[in-house]
Amino acid sequence: MDSLVEFLVAAFILLGAAFALIGSIGLARLPDFYLRLHGPTKASTLGVGGMIMASLLFFSWQAQTLQLQEVLIVLFLFITAPVSAHMLAKAAMHRGLARRKDTKGRPWKQ
Amino acid sequence: MIRILPFPLLSLLLWLAWMLLNGFSWGHALLGLLLALLLPLATRPFWPNVPRLRNLPRLLRFLALVHWDIVVANLTVALLILRSPRRLRPAFVELPLALTDDFAITVLMSTISLTPGTVSADVSEDRATLLIHVLDVDDPEALVAEIKQRYERPLKEIFEC
Amino acid sequence: MNLALMVLLPFLGAVLPPLAERLRASRTVLALTAAALPLLALVWLWWPAQRVLSGGIVQFSRPWMPSLGLDLAFRLDGLSLLFAVLVLGIGLLVVVYARYYLSANEKAGRFYAFLLLFMGAMLGLVTSDNLILLVLFWELTSLSSFLLIGFWSHQSAARKGARMSLAVTGMGGLALLAGVLLLGQVAGSYSLGEVLAAGDRIRANALYPLILVLVLLGVFTKSAQFPFHFWLPHAMAAPTPVSAYLHSATMVKAGVFLLARFYPALSGTDLWFYLVTGAGLATLLWGAAVALFQHDLKGLLAYSTISHLGLITMLFGLNSPLAAVAAVFHIINHATFKASLFMAAGIIDHETGTRDMRRINGLWRYMPYTAVLAMVATAAMAGVPLLNGFLSKEMFFAEALEAGAVSPLSWLLPVGATLGGVFSVAYSARFIHDVFFNGEPVNLPKFPPHEPPRYMKVPVEILVALCVAVGVFPGFTVSALLAVAGTATLGGTLPEYTLSIWHGFNLPLLMSFVALAGGVLIYSQRRRLFAAYERLPAMDANLIFEGRVQALVRLAAALSERLRNGSLQSYAAWLLGVVALMLLVYLTPALLTDSGAMLPLDGAAALGGLILIVAALITAFLHRHRMTAIMSVSVVGLVVSLIFVRFSAPDLALTQLSVEVVTMLLLMLAMYFLPVRTRVESGALRVGRDVLLAVVIGGGVGVMAFAMMTSGFDSISPFFLENAKPGGGGTNVVNVILVDFRGFDTFGEITVLGIAGLGIYALLRDLELDSAATDSMGRPWARDAHPLVLVTISRPLLPLALLVSVYIFLRGHNLPGGGFIAGLITSVALLLQYVASGVEWVHRRMPGDYHPLVAVGLLLAGITGLASWMFGYPFLTSTFDHIHWPLVGEFELASAMLFDTGVFFTVVGATLLMLANLGKLSLLDDKRRAG
Amino acid sequence: MDHLIIAPILIPAFAGMLLLLEVRERLWLRRATGLIATLALVPVTLMLFQRAFAGEITVYDLGNWPAPFGIVLVLDRLSALMLLLTSLLAVPALLYASQGDDRIGANFQALFQLQLMGINGAFLTGDLFNLFVFFEVLLIASYGLALHGRGPARVGAGIHYVVLNLIGSALFLIALALIYGTTGTLNMADFAVKVNQLDGQARTLAEVAGLMLWIVFGLKAALFPLYFWLPATYANASAGVAALFAVMTKVGIYAIARVYGLAFGAGELAGLGRNALWVVALVTLVLAALGALSARRLGEQIAYLVVMSVGTLVAGVAWGTPAAFGASLYYLIHSTLVCGGLFLLADLIGRGRGDLGDRIMAGPVPAGRGGLAPLFFIGAVAVVGLPPLSGFFGKVALMQAVPAPLYWALLLSAGLVALVGLSRSGSTLFWRATGEADAPRLDYWRLFAAALLLAAAPAMAVWGGPLLAISDATAGQWADPSQYINAVLNTAGGGG
Amino acid sequence: MLEIALPVGFALIVLALLLNLYRLLRGPTLPDRALALDTMYVNAIALIVLYGIATDSKLYFEAAMLIALIGFVSTVAVAKYMTRGDIIE
Amino acid sequence: MEAMIAIVIAVMVGTGVYLVLRARTFPVILGITLLSYGVNVFVFVSGRLKLDQVAVVGVSDSPTDPLPQALVLTAIVIGFAMTAFLVVLALRGQGELKSDHVDGRRDEEID
Numbered sequence A: 001m002d003s004l005v006e007f008l009v010a011a012f013i014l015l016g017a018a019f020a021l022i023g024s025i026g027l028a029r030l031p032d033f034y035l036r037l038h039g040p041t042k043a044s045t046l047g048v049g050g051m052i053m054a055s056l057l058f059f060s061w062q063a064q065t066l067q068l069q070e071v072l073i074v075l076f077l078f079i080t081a082p083v084s085a086h087m088l089a090k091a092a093m094h095r096g097l098a099r100r101k102d103t104k105g106r107p108w109k110q
Numbered sequence B: 001m002i003r004i005l006p007f008p009l010l011s012l013l014l015w016l017a018w019m020l021l022n023g024f025s026w027g028h029a030l031l032g033l034l035l036a037l038l039l040p041l042a043t044r045p046f047w048p049n050v051p052r053l054r055n056l057p058r059l060l061r062f063l064a065l066v067h068w069d070i071v072v073a074n075l076t077v078a079l080l081i082l083r084s085p086r087r088l089r090p091a092f093v094e095l096p097l098a099l100t101d102d103f104a105i106t107v108l109m110s111t112i113s114l115t116p117g118t119v120s121a122d123v124s125e126d127r128a129t130l131l132i133h134v135l136d137v138d139d140p141e142a143l144v145a146e147i148k149q150r151y152e153r154p155l156k157e158i159f160e161c
Numbered sequence C: 001m002n003l004a005l006m007v008l009l010p011f012l013g014a015v016l017p018p019l020a021e022r023l024r025a026s027r028t029v030l031a032l033t034a035a036a037l038p039l040l041a042l043v044w045l046w047w048p049a050q051r052v053l054s055g056g057i058v059q060f061s062r063p064w065m066p067s068l069g070l071d072l073a074f075r076l077d078g079l080s081l082l083f084a085v086l087v088l089g090i091g092l093l094v095v096v097y098a099r100y101y102l103s104a105n106e107k108a109g110r111f112y113a114f115l116l117l118f119m120g121a122m123l124g125l126v127t128s129d130n131l132i133l134l135v136l137f138w139e140l141t142s143l144s145s146f147l148l149i150g151f152w153s154h155q156s157a158a159r160k161g162a163r164m165s166l167a168v169t170g171m172g173g174l175a176l177l178a179g180v181l182l183l184g185q186v187a188g189s190y191s192l193g194e195v196l197a198a199g200d201r202i203r204a205n206a207l208y209p210l211i212l213v214l215v216l217l218g219v220f221t222k223s224a225q226f227p228f229h230f231w232l233p234h235a236m237a238a239p240t241p242v243s244a245y246l247h248s249a250t251m252v253k254a255g256v257f258l259l260a261r262f263y264p265a266l267s268g269t270d271l272w273f274y275l276v277t278g279a280g281l282a283t284l285l286w287g288a289a290v291a292l293f294q295h296d297l298k299g300l301l302a303y304s305t306i307s308h309l310g311l312i313t314m315l316f317g318l319n320s321p322l323a324a325v326a327a328v329f330h331i332i333n334h335a336t337f338k339a340s341l342f343m344a345a346g347i348i349d350h351e352t353g354t355r356d357m358r359r360i361n362g363l364w365r366y367m368p369y370t371a372v373l374a375m376v377a378t379a380a381m382a383g384v385p386l387l388n389g390f391l392s393k394e395m396f397f398a399e400a401l402e403a404g405a406v407s408p409l410s411w412l413l414p415v416g417a418t419l420g421g422v423f424s425v426a427y428s429a430r431f432i433h434d435v436f437f438n439g440e441p442v443n444l445p446k447f448p449p450h451e452p453p454r455y456m457k458v459p460v461e462i463l464v465a466l467c468v469a470v471g472v473f474p475g476f477t478v479s480a481l482l483a484v485a486g487t488a489t490l491g492g493t494l495p496e497y498t499l500s501i502w503h504g505f506n507l508p509l510l511m512s513f514v515a516l517a518g519g520v521l522i523y524s525q526r527r528r529l530f531a532a533y534e535r536l537p538a539m540d541a542n543l544i545f546e547g548r549v550q551a552l553v554r555l556a557a558a559l560s561e562r563l564r565n566g567s568l569q570s571y572a573a574w575l576l577g578v579v580a581l582m583l584l585v586y587l588t589p590a591l592l593t594d595s596g597a598m599l600p601l602d603g604a605a606a607l608g609g610l611i612l613i614v615a616a617l618i619t620a621f622l623h624r625h626r627m628t629a630i631m632s633v634s635v636v637g638l639v640v641s642l643i644f645v646r647f648s649a650p651d652l653a654l655t656q657l658s659v660e661v662v663t664m665l666l667l668m669l670a671m672y673f674l675p676v677r678t679r680v681e682s683g684a685l686r687v688g689r690d691v692l693l694a695v696v697i698g699g700g701v702g703v704m705a706f707a708m709m710t711s712g713f714d715s716i717s718p719f720f721l722e723n724a725k726p727g728g729g730g731t732n733v734v735n736v737i738l739v740d741f742r743g744f745d746t747f748g749e750i751t752v753l754g755i756a757g758l759g760i761y762a763l764l765r766d767l768e769l770d771s772a773a774t775d776s777m778g779r780p781w782a783r784d785a786h787p788l789v790l791v792t793i794s795r796p797l798l799p800l801a802l803l804v805s806v807y808i809f810l811r812g813h814n815l816p817g818g819g820f821i822a823g824l825i826t827s828v829a830l831l832l833q834y835v836a837s838g839v840e841w842v843h844r845r846m847p848g849d850y851h852p853l854v855a856v857g858l859l860l861a862g863i864t865g866l867a868s869w870m871f872g873y874p875f876l877t878s879t880f881d882h883i884h885w886p887l888v889g890e891f892e893l894a895s896a897m898l899f900d901t902g903v904f905f906t907v908v909g910a911t912l913l914m915l916a917n918l919g920k921l922s923l924l925d926d927k928r929r930a931g
Numbered sequence D: 001m002d003h004l005i006i007a008p009i010l011i012p013a014f015a016g017m018l019l020l021l022e023v024r025e026r027l028w029l030r031r032a033t034g035l036i037a038t039l040a041l042v043p044v045t046l047m048l049f050q051r052a053f054a055g056e057i058t059v060y061d062l063g064n065w066p067a068p069f070g071i072v073l074v075l076d077r078l079s080a081l082m083l084l085l086t087s088l089l090a091v092p093a094l095l096y097a098s099q100g101d102d103r104i105g106a107n108f109q110a111l112f113q114l115q116l117m118g119i120n121g122a123f124l125t126g127d128l129f130n131l132f133v134f135f136e137v138l139l140i141a142s143y144g145l146a147l148h149g150r151g152p153a154r155v156g157a158g159i160h161y162v163v164l165n166l167i168g169s170a171l172f173l174i175a176l177a178l179i180y181g182t183t184g185t186l187n188m189a190d191f192a193v194k195v196n197q198l199d200g201q202a203r204t205l206a207e208v209a210g211l212m213l214w215i216v217f218g219l220k221a222a223l224f225p226l227y228f229w230l231p232a233t234y235a236n237a238s239a240g241v242a243a244l245f246a247v248m249t250k251v252g253i254y255a256i257a258r259v260y261g262l263a264f265g266a267g268e269l270a271g272l273g274r275n276a277l278w279v280v281a282l283v284t285l286v287l288a289a290l291g292a293l294s295a296r297r298l299g300e301q302i303a304y305l306v307v308m309s310v311g312t313l314v315a316g317v318a319w320g321t322p323a324a325f326g327a328s329l330y331y332l333i334h335s336t337l338v339c340g341g342l343f344l345l346a347d348l349i350g351r352g353r354g355d356l357g358d359r360i361m362a363g364p365v366p367a368g369r370g371g372l373a374p375l376f377f378i379g380a381v382a383v384v385g386l387p388p389l390s391g392f393f394g395k396v397a398l399m400q401a402v403p404a405p406l407y408w409a410l411l412l413s414a415g416l417v418a419l420v421g422l423s424r425s426g427s428t429l430f431w432r433a434t435g436e437a438d439a440p441r442l443d444y445w446r447l448f449a450a451a452l453l454l455a456a457a458p459a460m461a462v463w464g465g466p467l468l469a470i471s472d473a474t475a476g477q478w479a480d481p482s483q484y485i486n487a488v489l490n491t492a493g494g495g496g
Numbered sequence E: 001m002l003e004i005a006l007p008v009g010f011a012l013i014v015l016a017l018l019l020n021l022y023r024l025l026r027g028p029t030l031p032d033r034a035l036a037l038d039t040m041y042v043n044a045i046a047l048i049v050l051y052g053i054a055t056d057s058k059l060y061f062e063a064a065m066l067i068a069l070i071g072f073v074s075t076v077a078v079a080k081y082m083t084r085g086d087i088i089e
Numbered sequence F: 001m002e003a004m005i006a007i008v009i010a011v012m013v014g015t016g017v018y019l020v021l022r023a024r025t026f027p028v029i030l031g032i033t034l035l036s037y038g039v040n041v042f043v044f045v046s047g048r049l050k051l052d053q054v055a056v057v058g059v060s061d062s063p064t065d066p067l068p069q070a071l072v073l074t075a076i077v078i079g080f081a082m083t084a085f086l087v088v089l090a091l092r093g094q095g096e097l098k099s100d101h102v103d104g105r106r107d108e109e110i111d
């Protein structure tokens, strides 16, 4: 395998994995639900994105043709992930989950 | 034309998806075409209000912008998360909507959620205001302005004008 | 001459009276229809009887169940002839008698039917030439007598008496069955002739004592021998014709008949002597003594019957041929006088309205003719000379003396016999004196009593005449019959005896006089004796028996309810406990230590395993927080699908993932109607038990999994790998197995899914559930039922998901995928529409009844399977072909794809049938709340 | 290619599918479809029966794949007998249910057919995993049928029935995995050959698999301590369903006999778990008799009698000799048909007593007592094993074939206890009448259906000779598994 | 290079999953748990894709795609349950 | 690896058993679910573990055993059908017995 491609693949893998982890760290350590909501829905998105990039590169290189199948994963995830986040935010607001005291503005009543 | 191809954008999307899934061959191109025509027709009843695509180039530019924003903001958010959470300045921000089309509003909300640091928490019943939760914001007004400028306006052009 | 047909006649006759009753025949006609066939049988008996009387045996045999040794075999020898005559003859008299006895509003048709059933059973019993057949008829007599005794079913006494007699005689019958089966095995045949011929072999066999005890249990229960006598008095709740029949000539005689029948095979041992004589003597004394104290006319007769049966039994037990002849003779005599006495008692009951001897007095003045008849019969019973009872009683005394001479209990037998005679005279004296004399009647329900209708007396007259005729002219009347019967009983030559009235002054005669004198003396002391008897603790066998049965029922109920305590937890613990026990016994440590090659464990896998383990444990520990538990179960499912990914099972991963989503929807739908939390209600003990079961079973399965994974094996799988492509036309071997190699499994599997859909639909119909008006925190539900983002996104997802479904479906044969997964994706996409926009919205856009979809799916799969028939191949044989189209290129068409399409539709139909209908529940609830 | 052998599965399967398509409002059409399909099973199974008794074992390679790779259906005498029995039971049961009971809930007719499909499939299949699948088919259909109609009692019993069987299914799968993981096959005949060649760990695992199968089949058969679910489930099911269920426990017994006869009758693992089965069967016999004595409802009492017959039968199977198995088969046929008939009768009696139902307590005269009482008498006599009906001969045959004093004693005592119990309930229901019931008139079609089943009792007595010969011939073939194994594993067949 | 990146990548993602599990266990609220589960699904996608690279196989792609396409339905159902109780109205 | 999988199976089966023995329908449903997960994996591993040897012709050189996979697929489907039925039955119980106790006992009867 071409070392440049291999480097890129490795980099994307590490990038993706790192973002996956960072998102999950956010989920684990941020202090209120609304804040935690940001971790996964973003970092994980790029986490998956990084992996997909790695995969695209890797398989395209292996096959020596463009392999774009994985793009669909990103497409679907980008369509669906905001829905989860939105629905969970609504649920949290409905339940009146506590937000950090210094949060500006206020959630809406459901 | 509308009868056969009620949702050209969707059909295109489906055809592209089919080709992505199967890789290129003439056979699949044909089969994909068939599906791209049939599936929207079959699911026609589920589309009471057809979103109309008015500006394809604008859409492509918009998508590129969003992707770029996602990448950039991801880094920012990563730093925010890894730093002490105490330094975050979270806020619920209300964004008055200029968009009226449900589909366009949804795309805007998705975009907001996908770009780091913001989550669309809710939309008012009258579709006039959006509630956004922000991870770290200094000036909510500025953020609202930026979102309107960066995302809402292009979307209005793409779907509504 | 067909004996089988003769036995059949009463059974056939049983059909006629109910039929006649249906046709509103008069009572006389009814009685005539009942009498017709027995009469025919009796007449029919004439010809074979001639042969028997001249020393022959008439037999009939057809194989019935050869493997059981059961033949439809009948024999008419002396013994059976005697009993056949008694059964039919007295039976006919009883039919005549019953015509007048039963009142107009009683179901005489049914009565006669039962009576004839009983008659047939009795006739079959006495003529059986096969042991199993004999038991068959034996039990039939118990059953038909149950119906007869319970005929007046509105009376509690009748019901209880019937049940008790059935239970006691039924028990004896079962013992007899066991005894007879052993007897047949020992003798090597169930044919009566062969068994009787094998007497020496039987007595020498180690099983002889057991056989004897079992057979005697049958005999003693049936013949009401001590200590099984108690049912008989309670059987007096039956209408008197029944008593006259069952308790004189037939039912109770079945026991002693059996003693006679098996005499050659079983008698002649000490055990026989002690058991049979002992029971007989005890019964003789007990019955005779208690009879005196009965105030009920029929009660007196019942105990007298017990006593006389004891006498007969004792005679059989003496192991003397002459005694056996005496026993047979007394069977005849007892039948005649006791039948007539029961009939007389019935007449008295009929005419006075009571059977209480304390009220019935001085009937001599009101019904002298009946009185004469009854007195003669009673005298016969008491053993007064010139009557038949005297003759057999003399023989009895003589035999008792004879046996006493050789037995260690020299004094006991003659003294006992005399004492029995004493009491017999005493209760006979009471019967005569207390009923026909002893002052004026007291407060009779019917007063004044009259003589009964003319023809009601005819049967009594006939029987009494027989008593006299036999008593005076034994030689002319019974000697021939007795001789053949005796011969048949002994199974050999008859001993020397004379049937004469006068044997000279001898010891038996002395005993007779002692009996007469002692009897009169005792009767004269009756007031004192009655008073003493009254002071004895009351013993009602019925109460005791019912009490015993009740106690048994209570015990059974306690045991049954303890085991079947209605607790699923306990049932499941039993089931799992059995499994745990089995694992503990069978699993060995070697399973863990003798392991072969293993895959190396890497950190990521270990952490993945850890995640699963923690999630599973969270589920178990936090299961009371139901939502948390649901989510941790989902994590387990997710990791399981990752395991499938990791270990080369992408099809499984896809399936697991999509099923997971549907299951989640299902659970969330259900949660709306279920409590959010589970209360704490298991004690520490139960939790401990359950944890133990969980550890043992979980551990055991784990150990087995480890042992299995680390051991080598040869399997049939190479065949699938080799033949998938050439034979099944697909490269995804898992899918080819599913749709081809083992397509029949899949056919069954989608059927299961379809049925589950149907069952769930049926369960949900009309189900009324209360849904929560607020959420678990007491807040009213959110206003936004159909959030904009969800609604808007769900719509493009539908065609996208359908596209993916098509993709997954088409590639399934060659790569991971297939109809099932495709179906689930489609279902989820459609369900998402339900979730996003609601049932009504969706149903305005597509048909909401998914039954046809399930049917179409199953039919498609099924018809694809059938199609192979047209080419001469078995069900589900697949075929495939590669087709080349210009532009499109080469592609494959396989019948398996059609089958897979069926799978697809079934999955979609069934899933939606389940979940959409579950989703609709709340609409009903809303409607209910609204109106 | 002769496809008749698969007809007992496909006829009800297709009938069930058609029933789903048929318009829901047209009741008569659904009834006609169900009844015709069920009636059609009678000649079909009769023909198969005749064929099997000619001595040949017919093997049907599904998908044209040879054993042990593909799934095969195997028609031997045992399976043919069970099929015929099922169709003979199903016709009256469905006839009864079609007099109105099929209307009290949805999808009855379809569920009934699919239940038959499952039962017949279980009898025919020669593949262990396919047996699991058909078990599931018959179970899921039975869940639906058991819960058909409404009422809390039915639902309560249903939950127990379903949960226990779900655990049972999990255990079944574990056993199958062990079987495949050690012998590498799922075909019964192939398994029978290979399991006896195992040693070491694999053998231990195979033993556990075998015992696990006994537990699973024991649960279906309702053996102690796994029968507790049965009385409530059967007693609460609608009558036609309960009648059909009379054969369900026999599916468990069949499975025990089938696997036992093939794999554990001889060879290295001969007699696996046999002693345990024997003991458990006897305990079942006794406890069921006591249960029948103490039952408070007639339906429950009959359900206990079903369990009692299970104990009687499994002891016969565990005894293991061809003679014992032959006797068991005769008894099996008898108890299935008679108990089925009694369930129908109990329902009729219950209907005739109005609100009191089939509770064993003094109450009004059941409407139509003239017809019901004699039938009850016949059924009771038959089921407790008194002459002159089938139960007696079954008992005699079993006693002759199983010369164990304990068995005799328990069999006879249990019979006596059942006799006492049934005489109590009979005299209470028919004799201790307290007036007239406020109940509908006796439905003669229903009575006919019950009579049809109970007619088995005298019929099996009259034709006991040939029937016992048939049972013995079946047992003879069963006792020689090589016939079966050769027939299955020697069939030629190509791919695709 | 890949031989380092792959195990590290696996480790990071599994670690992420563990953190998600921690949040699921910890809660404290139902939305938190649901969010944790949702995140696990997304991380699982990354894991599967990574596994595909590691084994040079595209056979696992569909599994990842399936999660991306329908995995969110579970989360939606839970969220809908929390807000409306009734997920299909 | 085998030991880890064995432990995983043990835990799923064990927790499943524990939950099946609870008194309310809901934990029982969860227990059945866990139990069937464990059993499915057990059936799956009866073909032994193989890494990256998918049973697709031409893709792997020594493909994994495909048969247990097919069996598990069938088992998953059947398990789903059964679970669904049990869930709805639990609802029926809730509706008719007004209790989610597996024996239909009302809360007031328990206290």
Ligand code: NA
Residues within 6 Å of the ligand: C356, C357, C358, C359, C360, C361, C433, C434, C435, C438
């Ligand atoms: Na008097």
Ligand code: NA
Residues within 6 Å of the ligand: C918, C919, C920, C921, C922, C923, E086, E087, E088, E089
């Ligand atoms: Na709903």
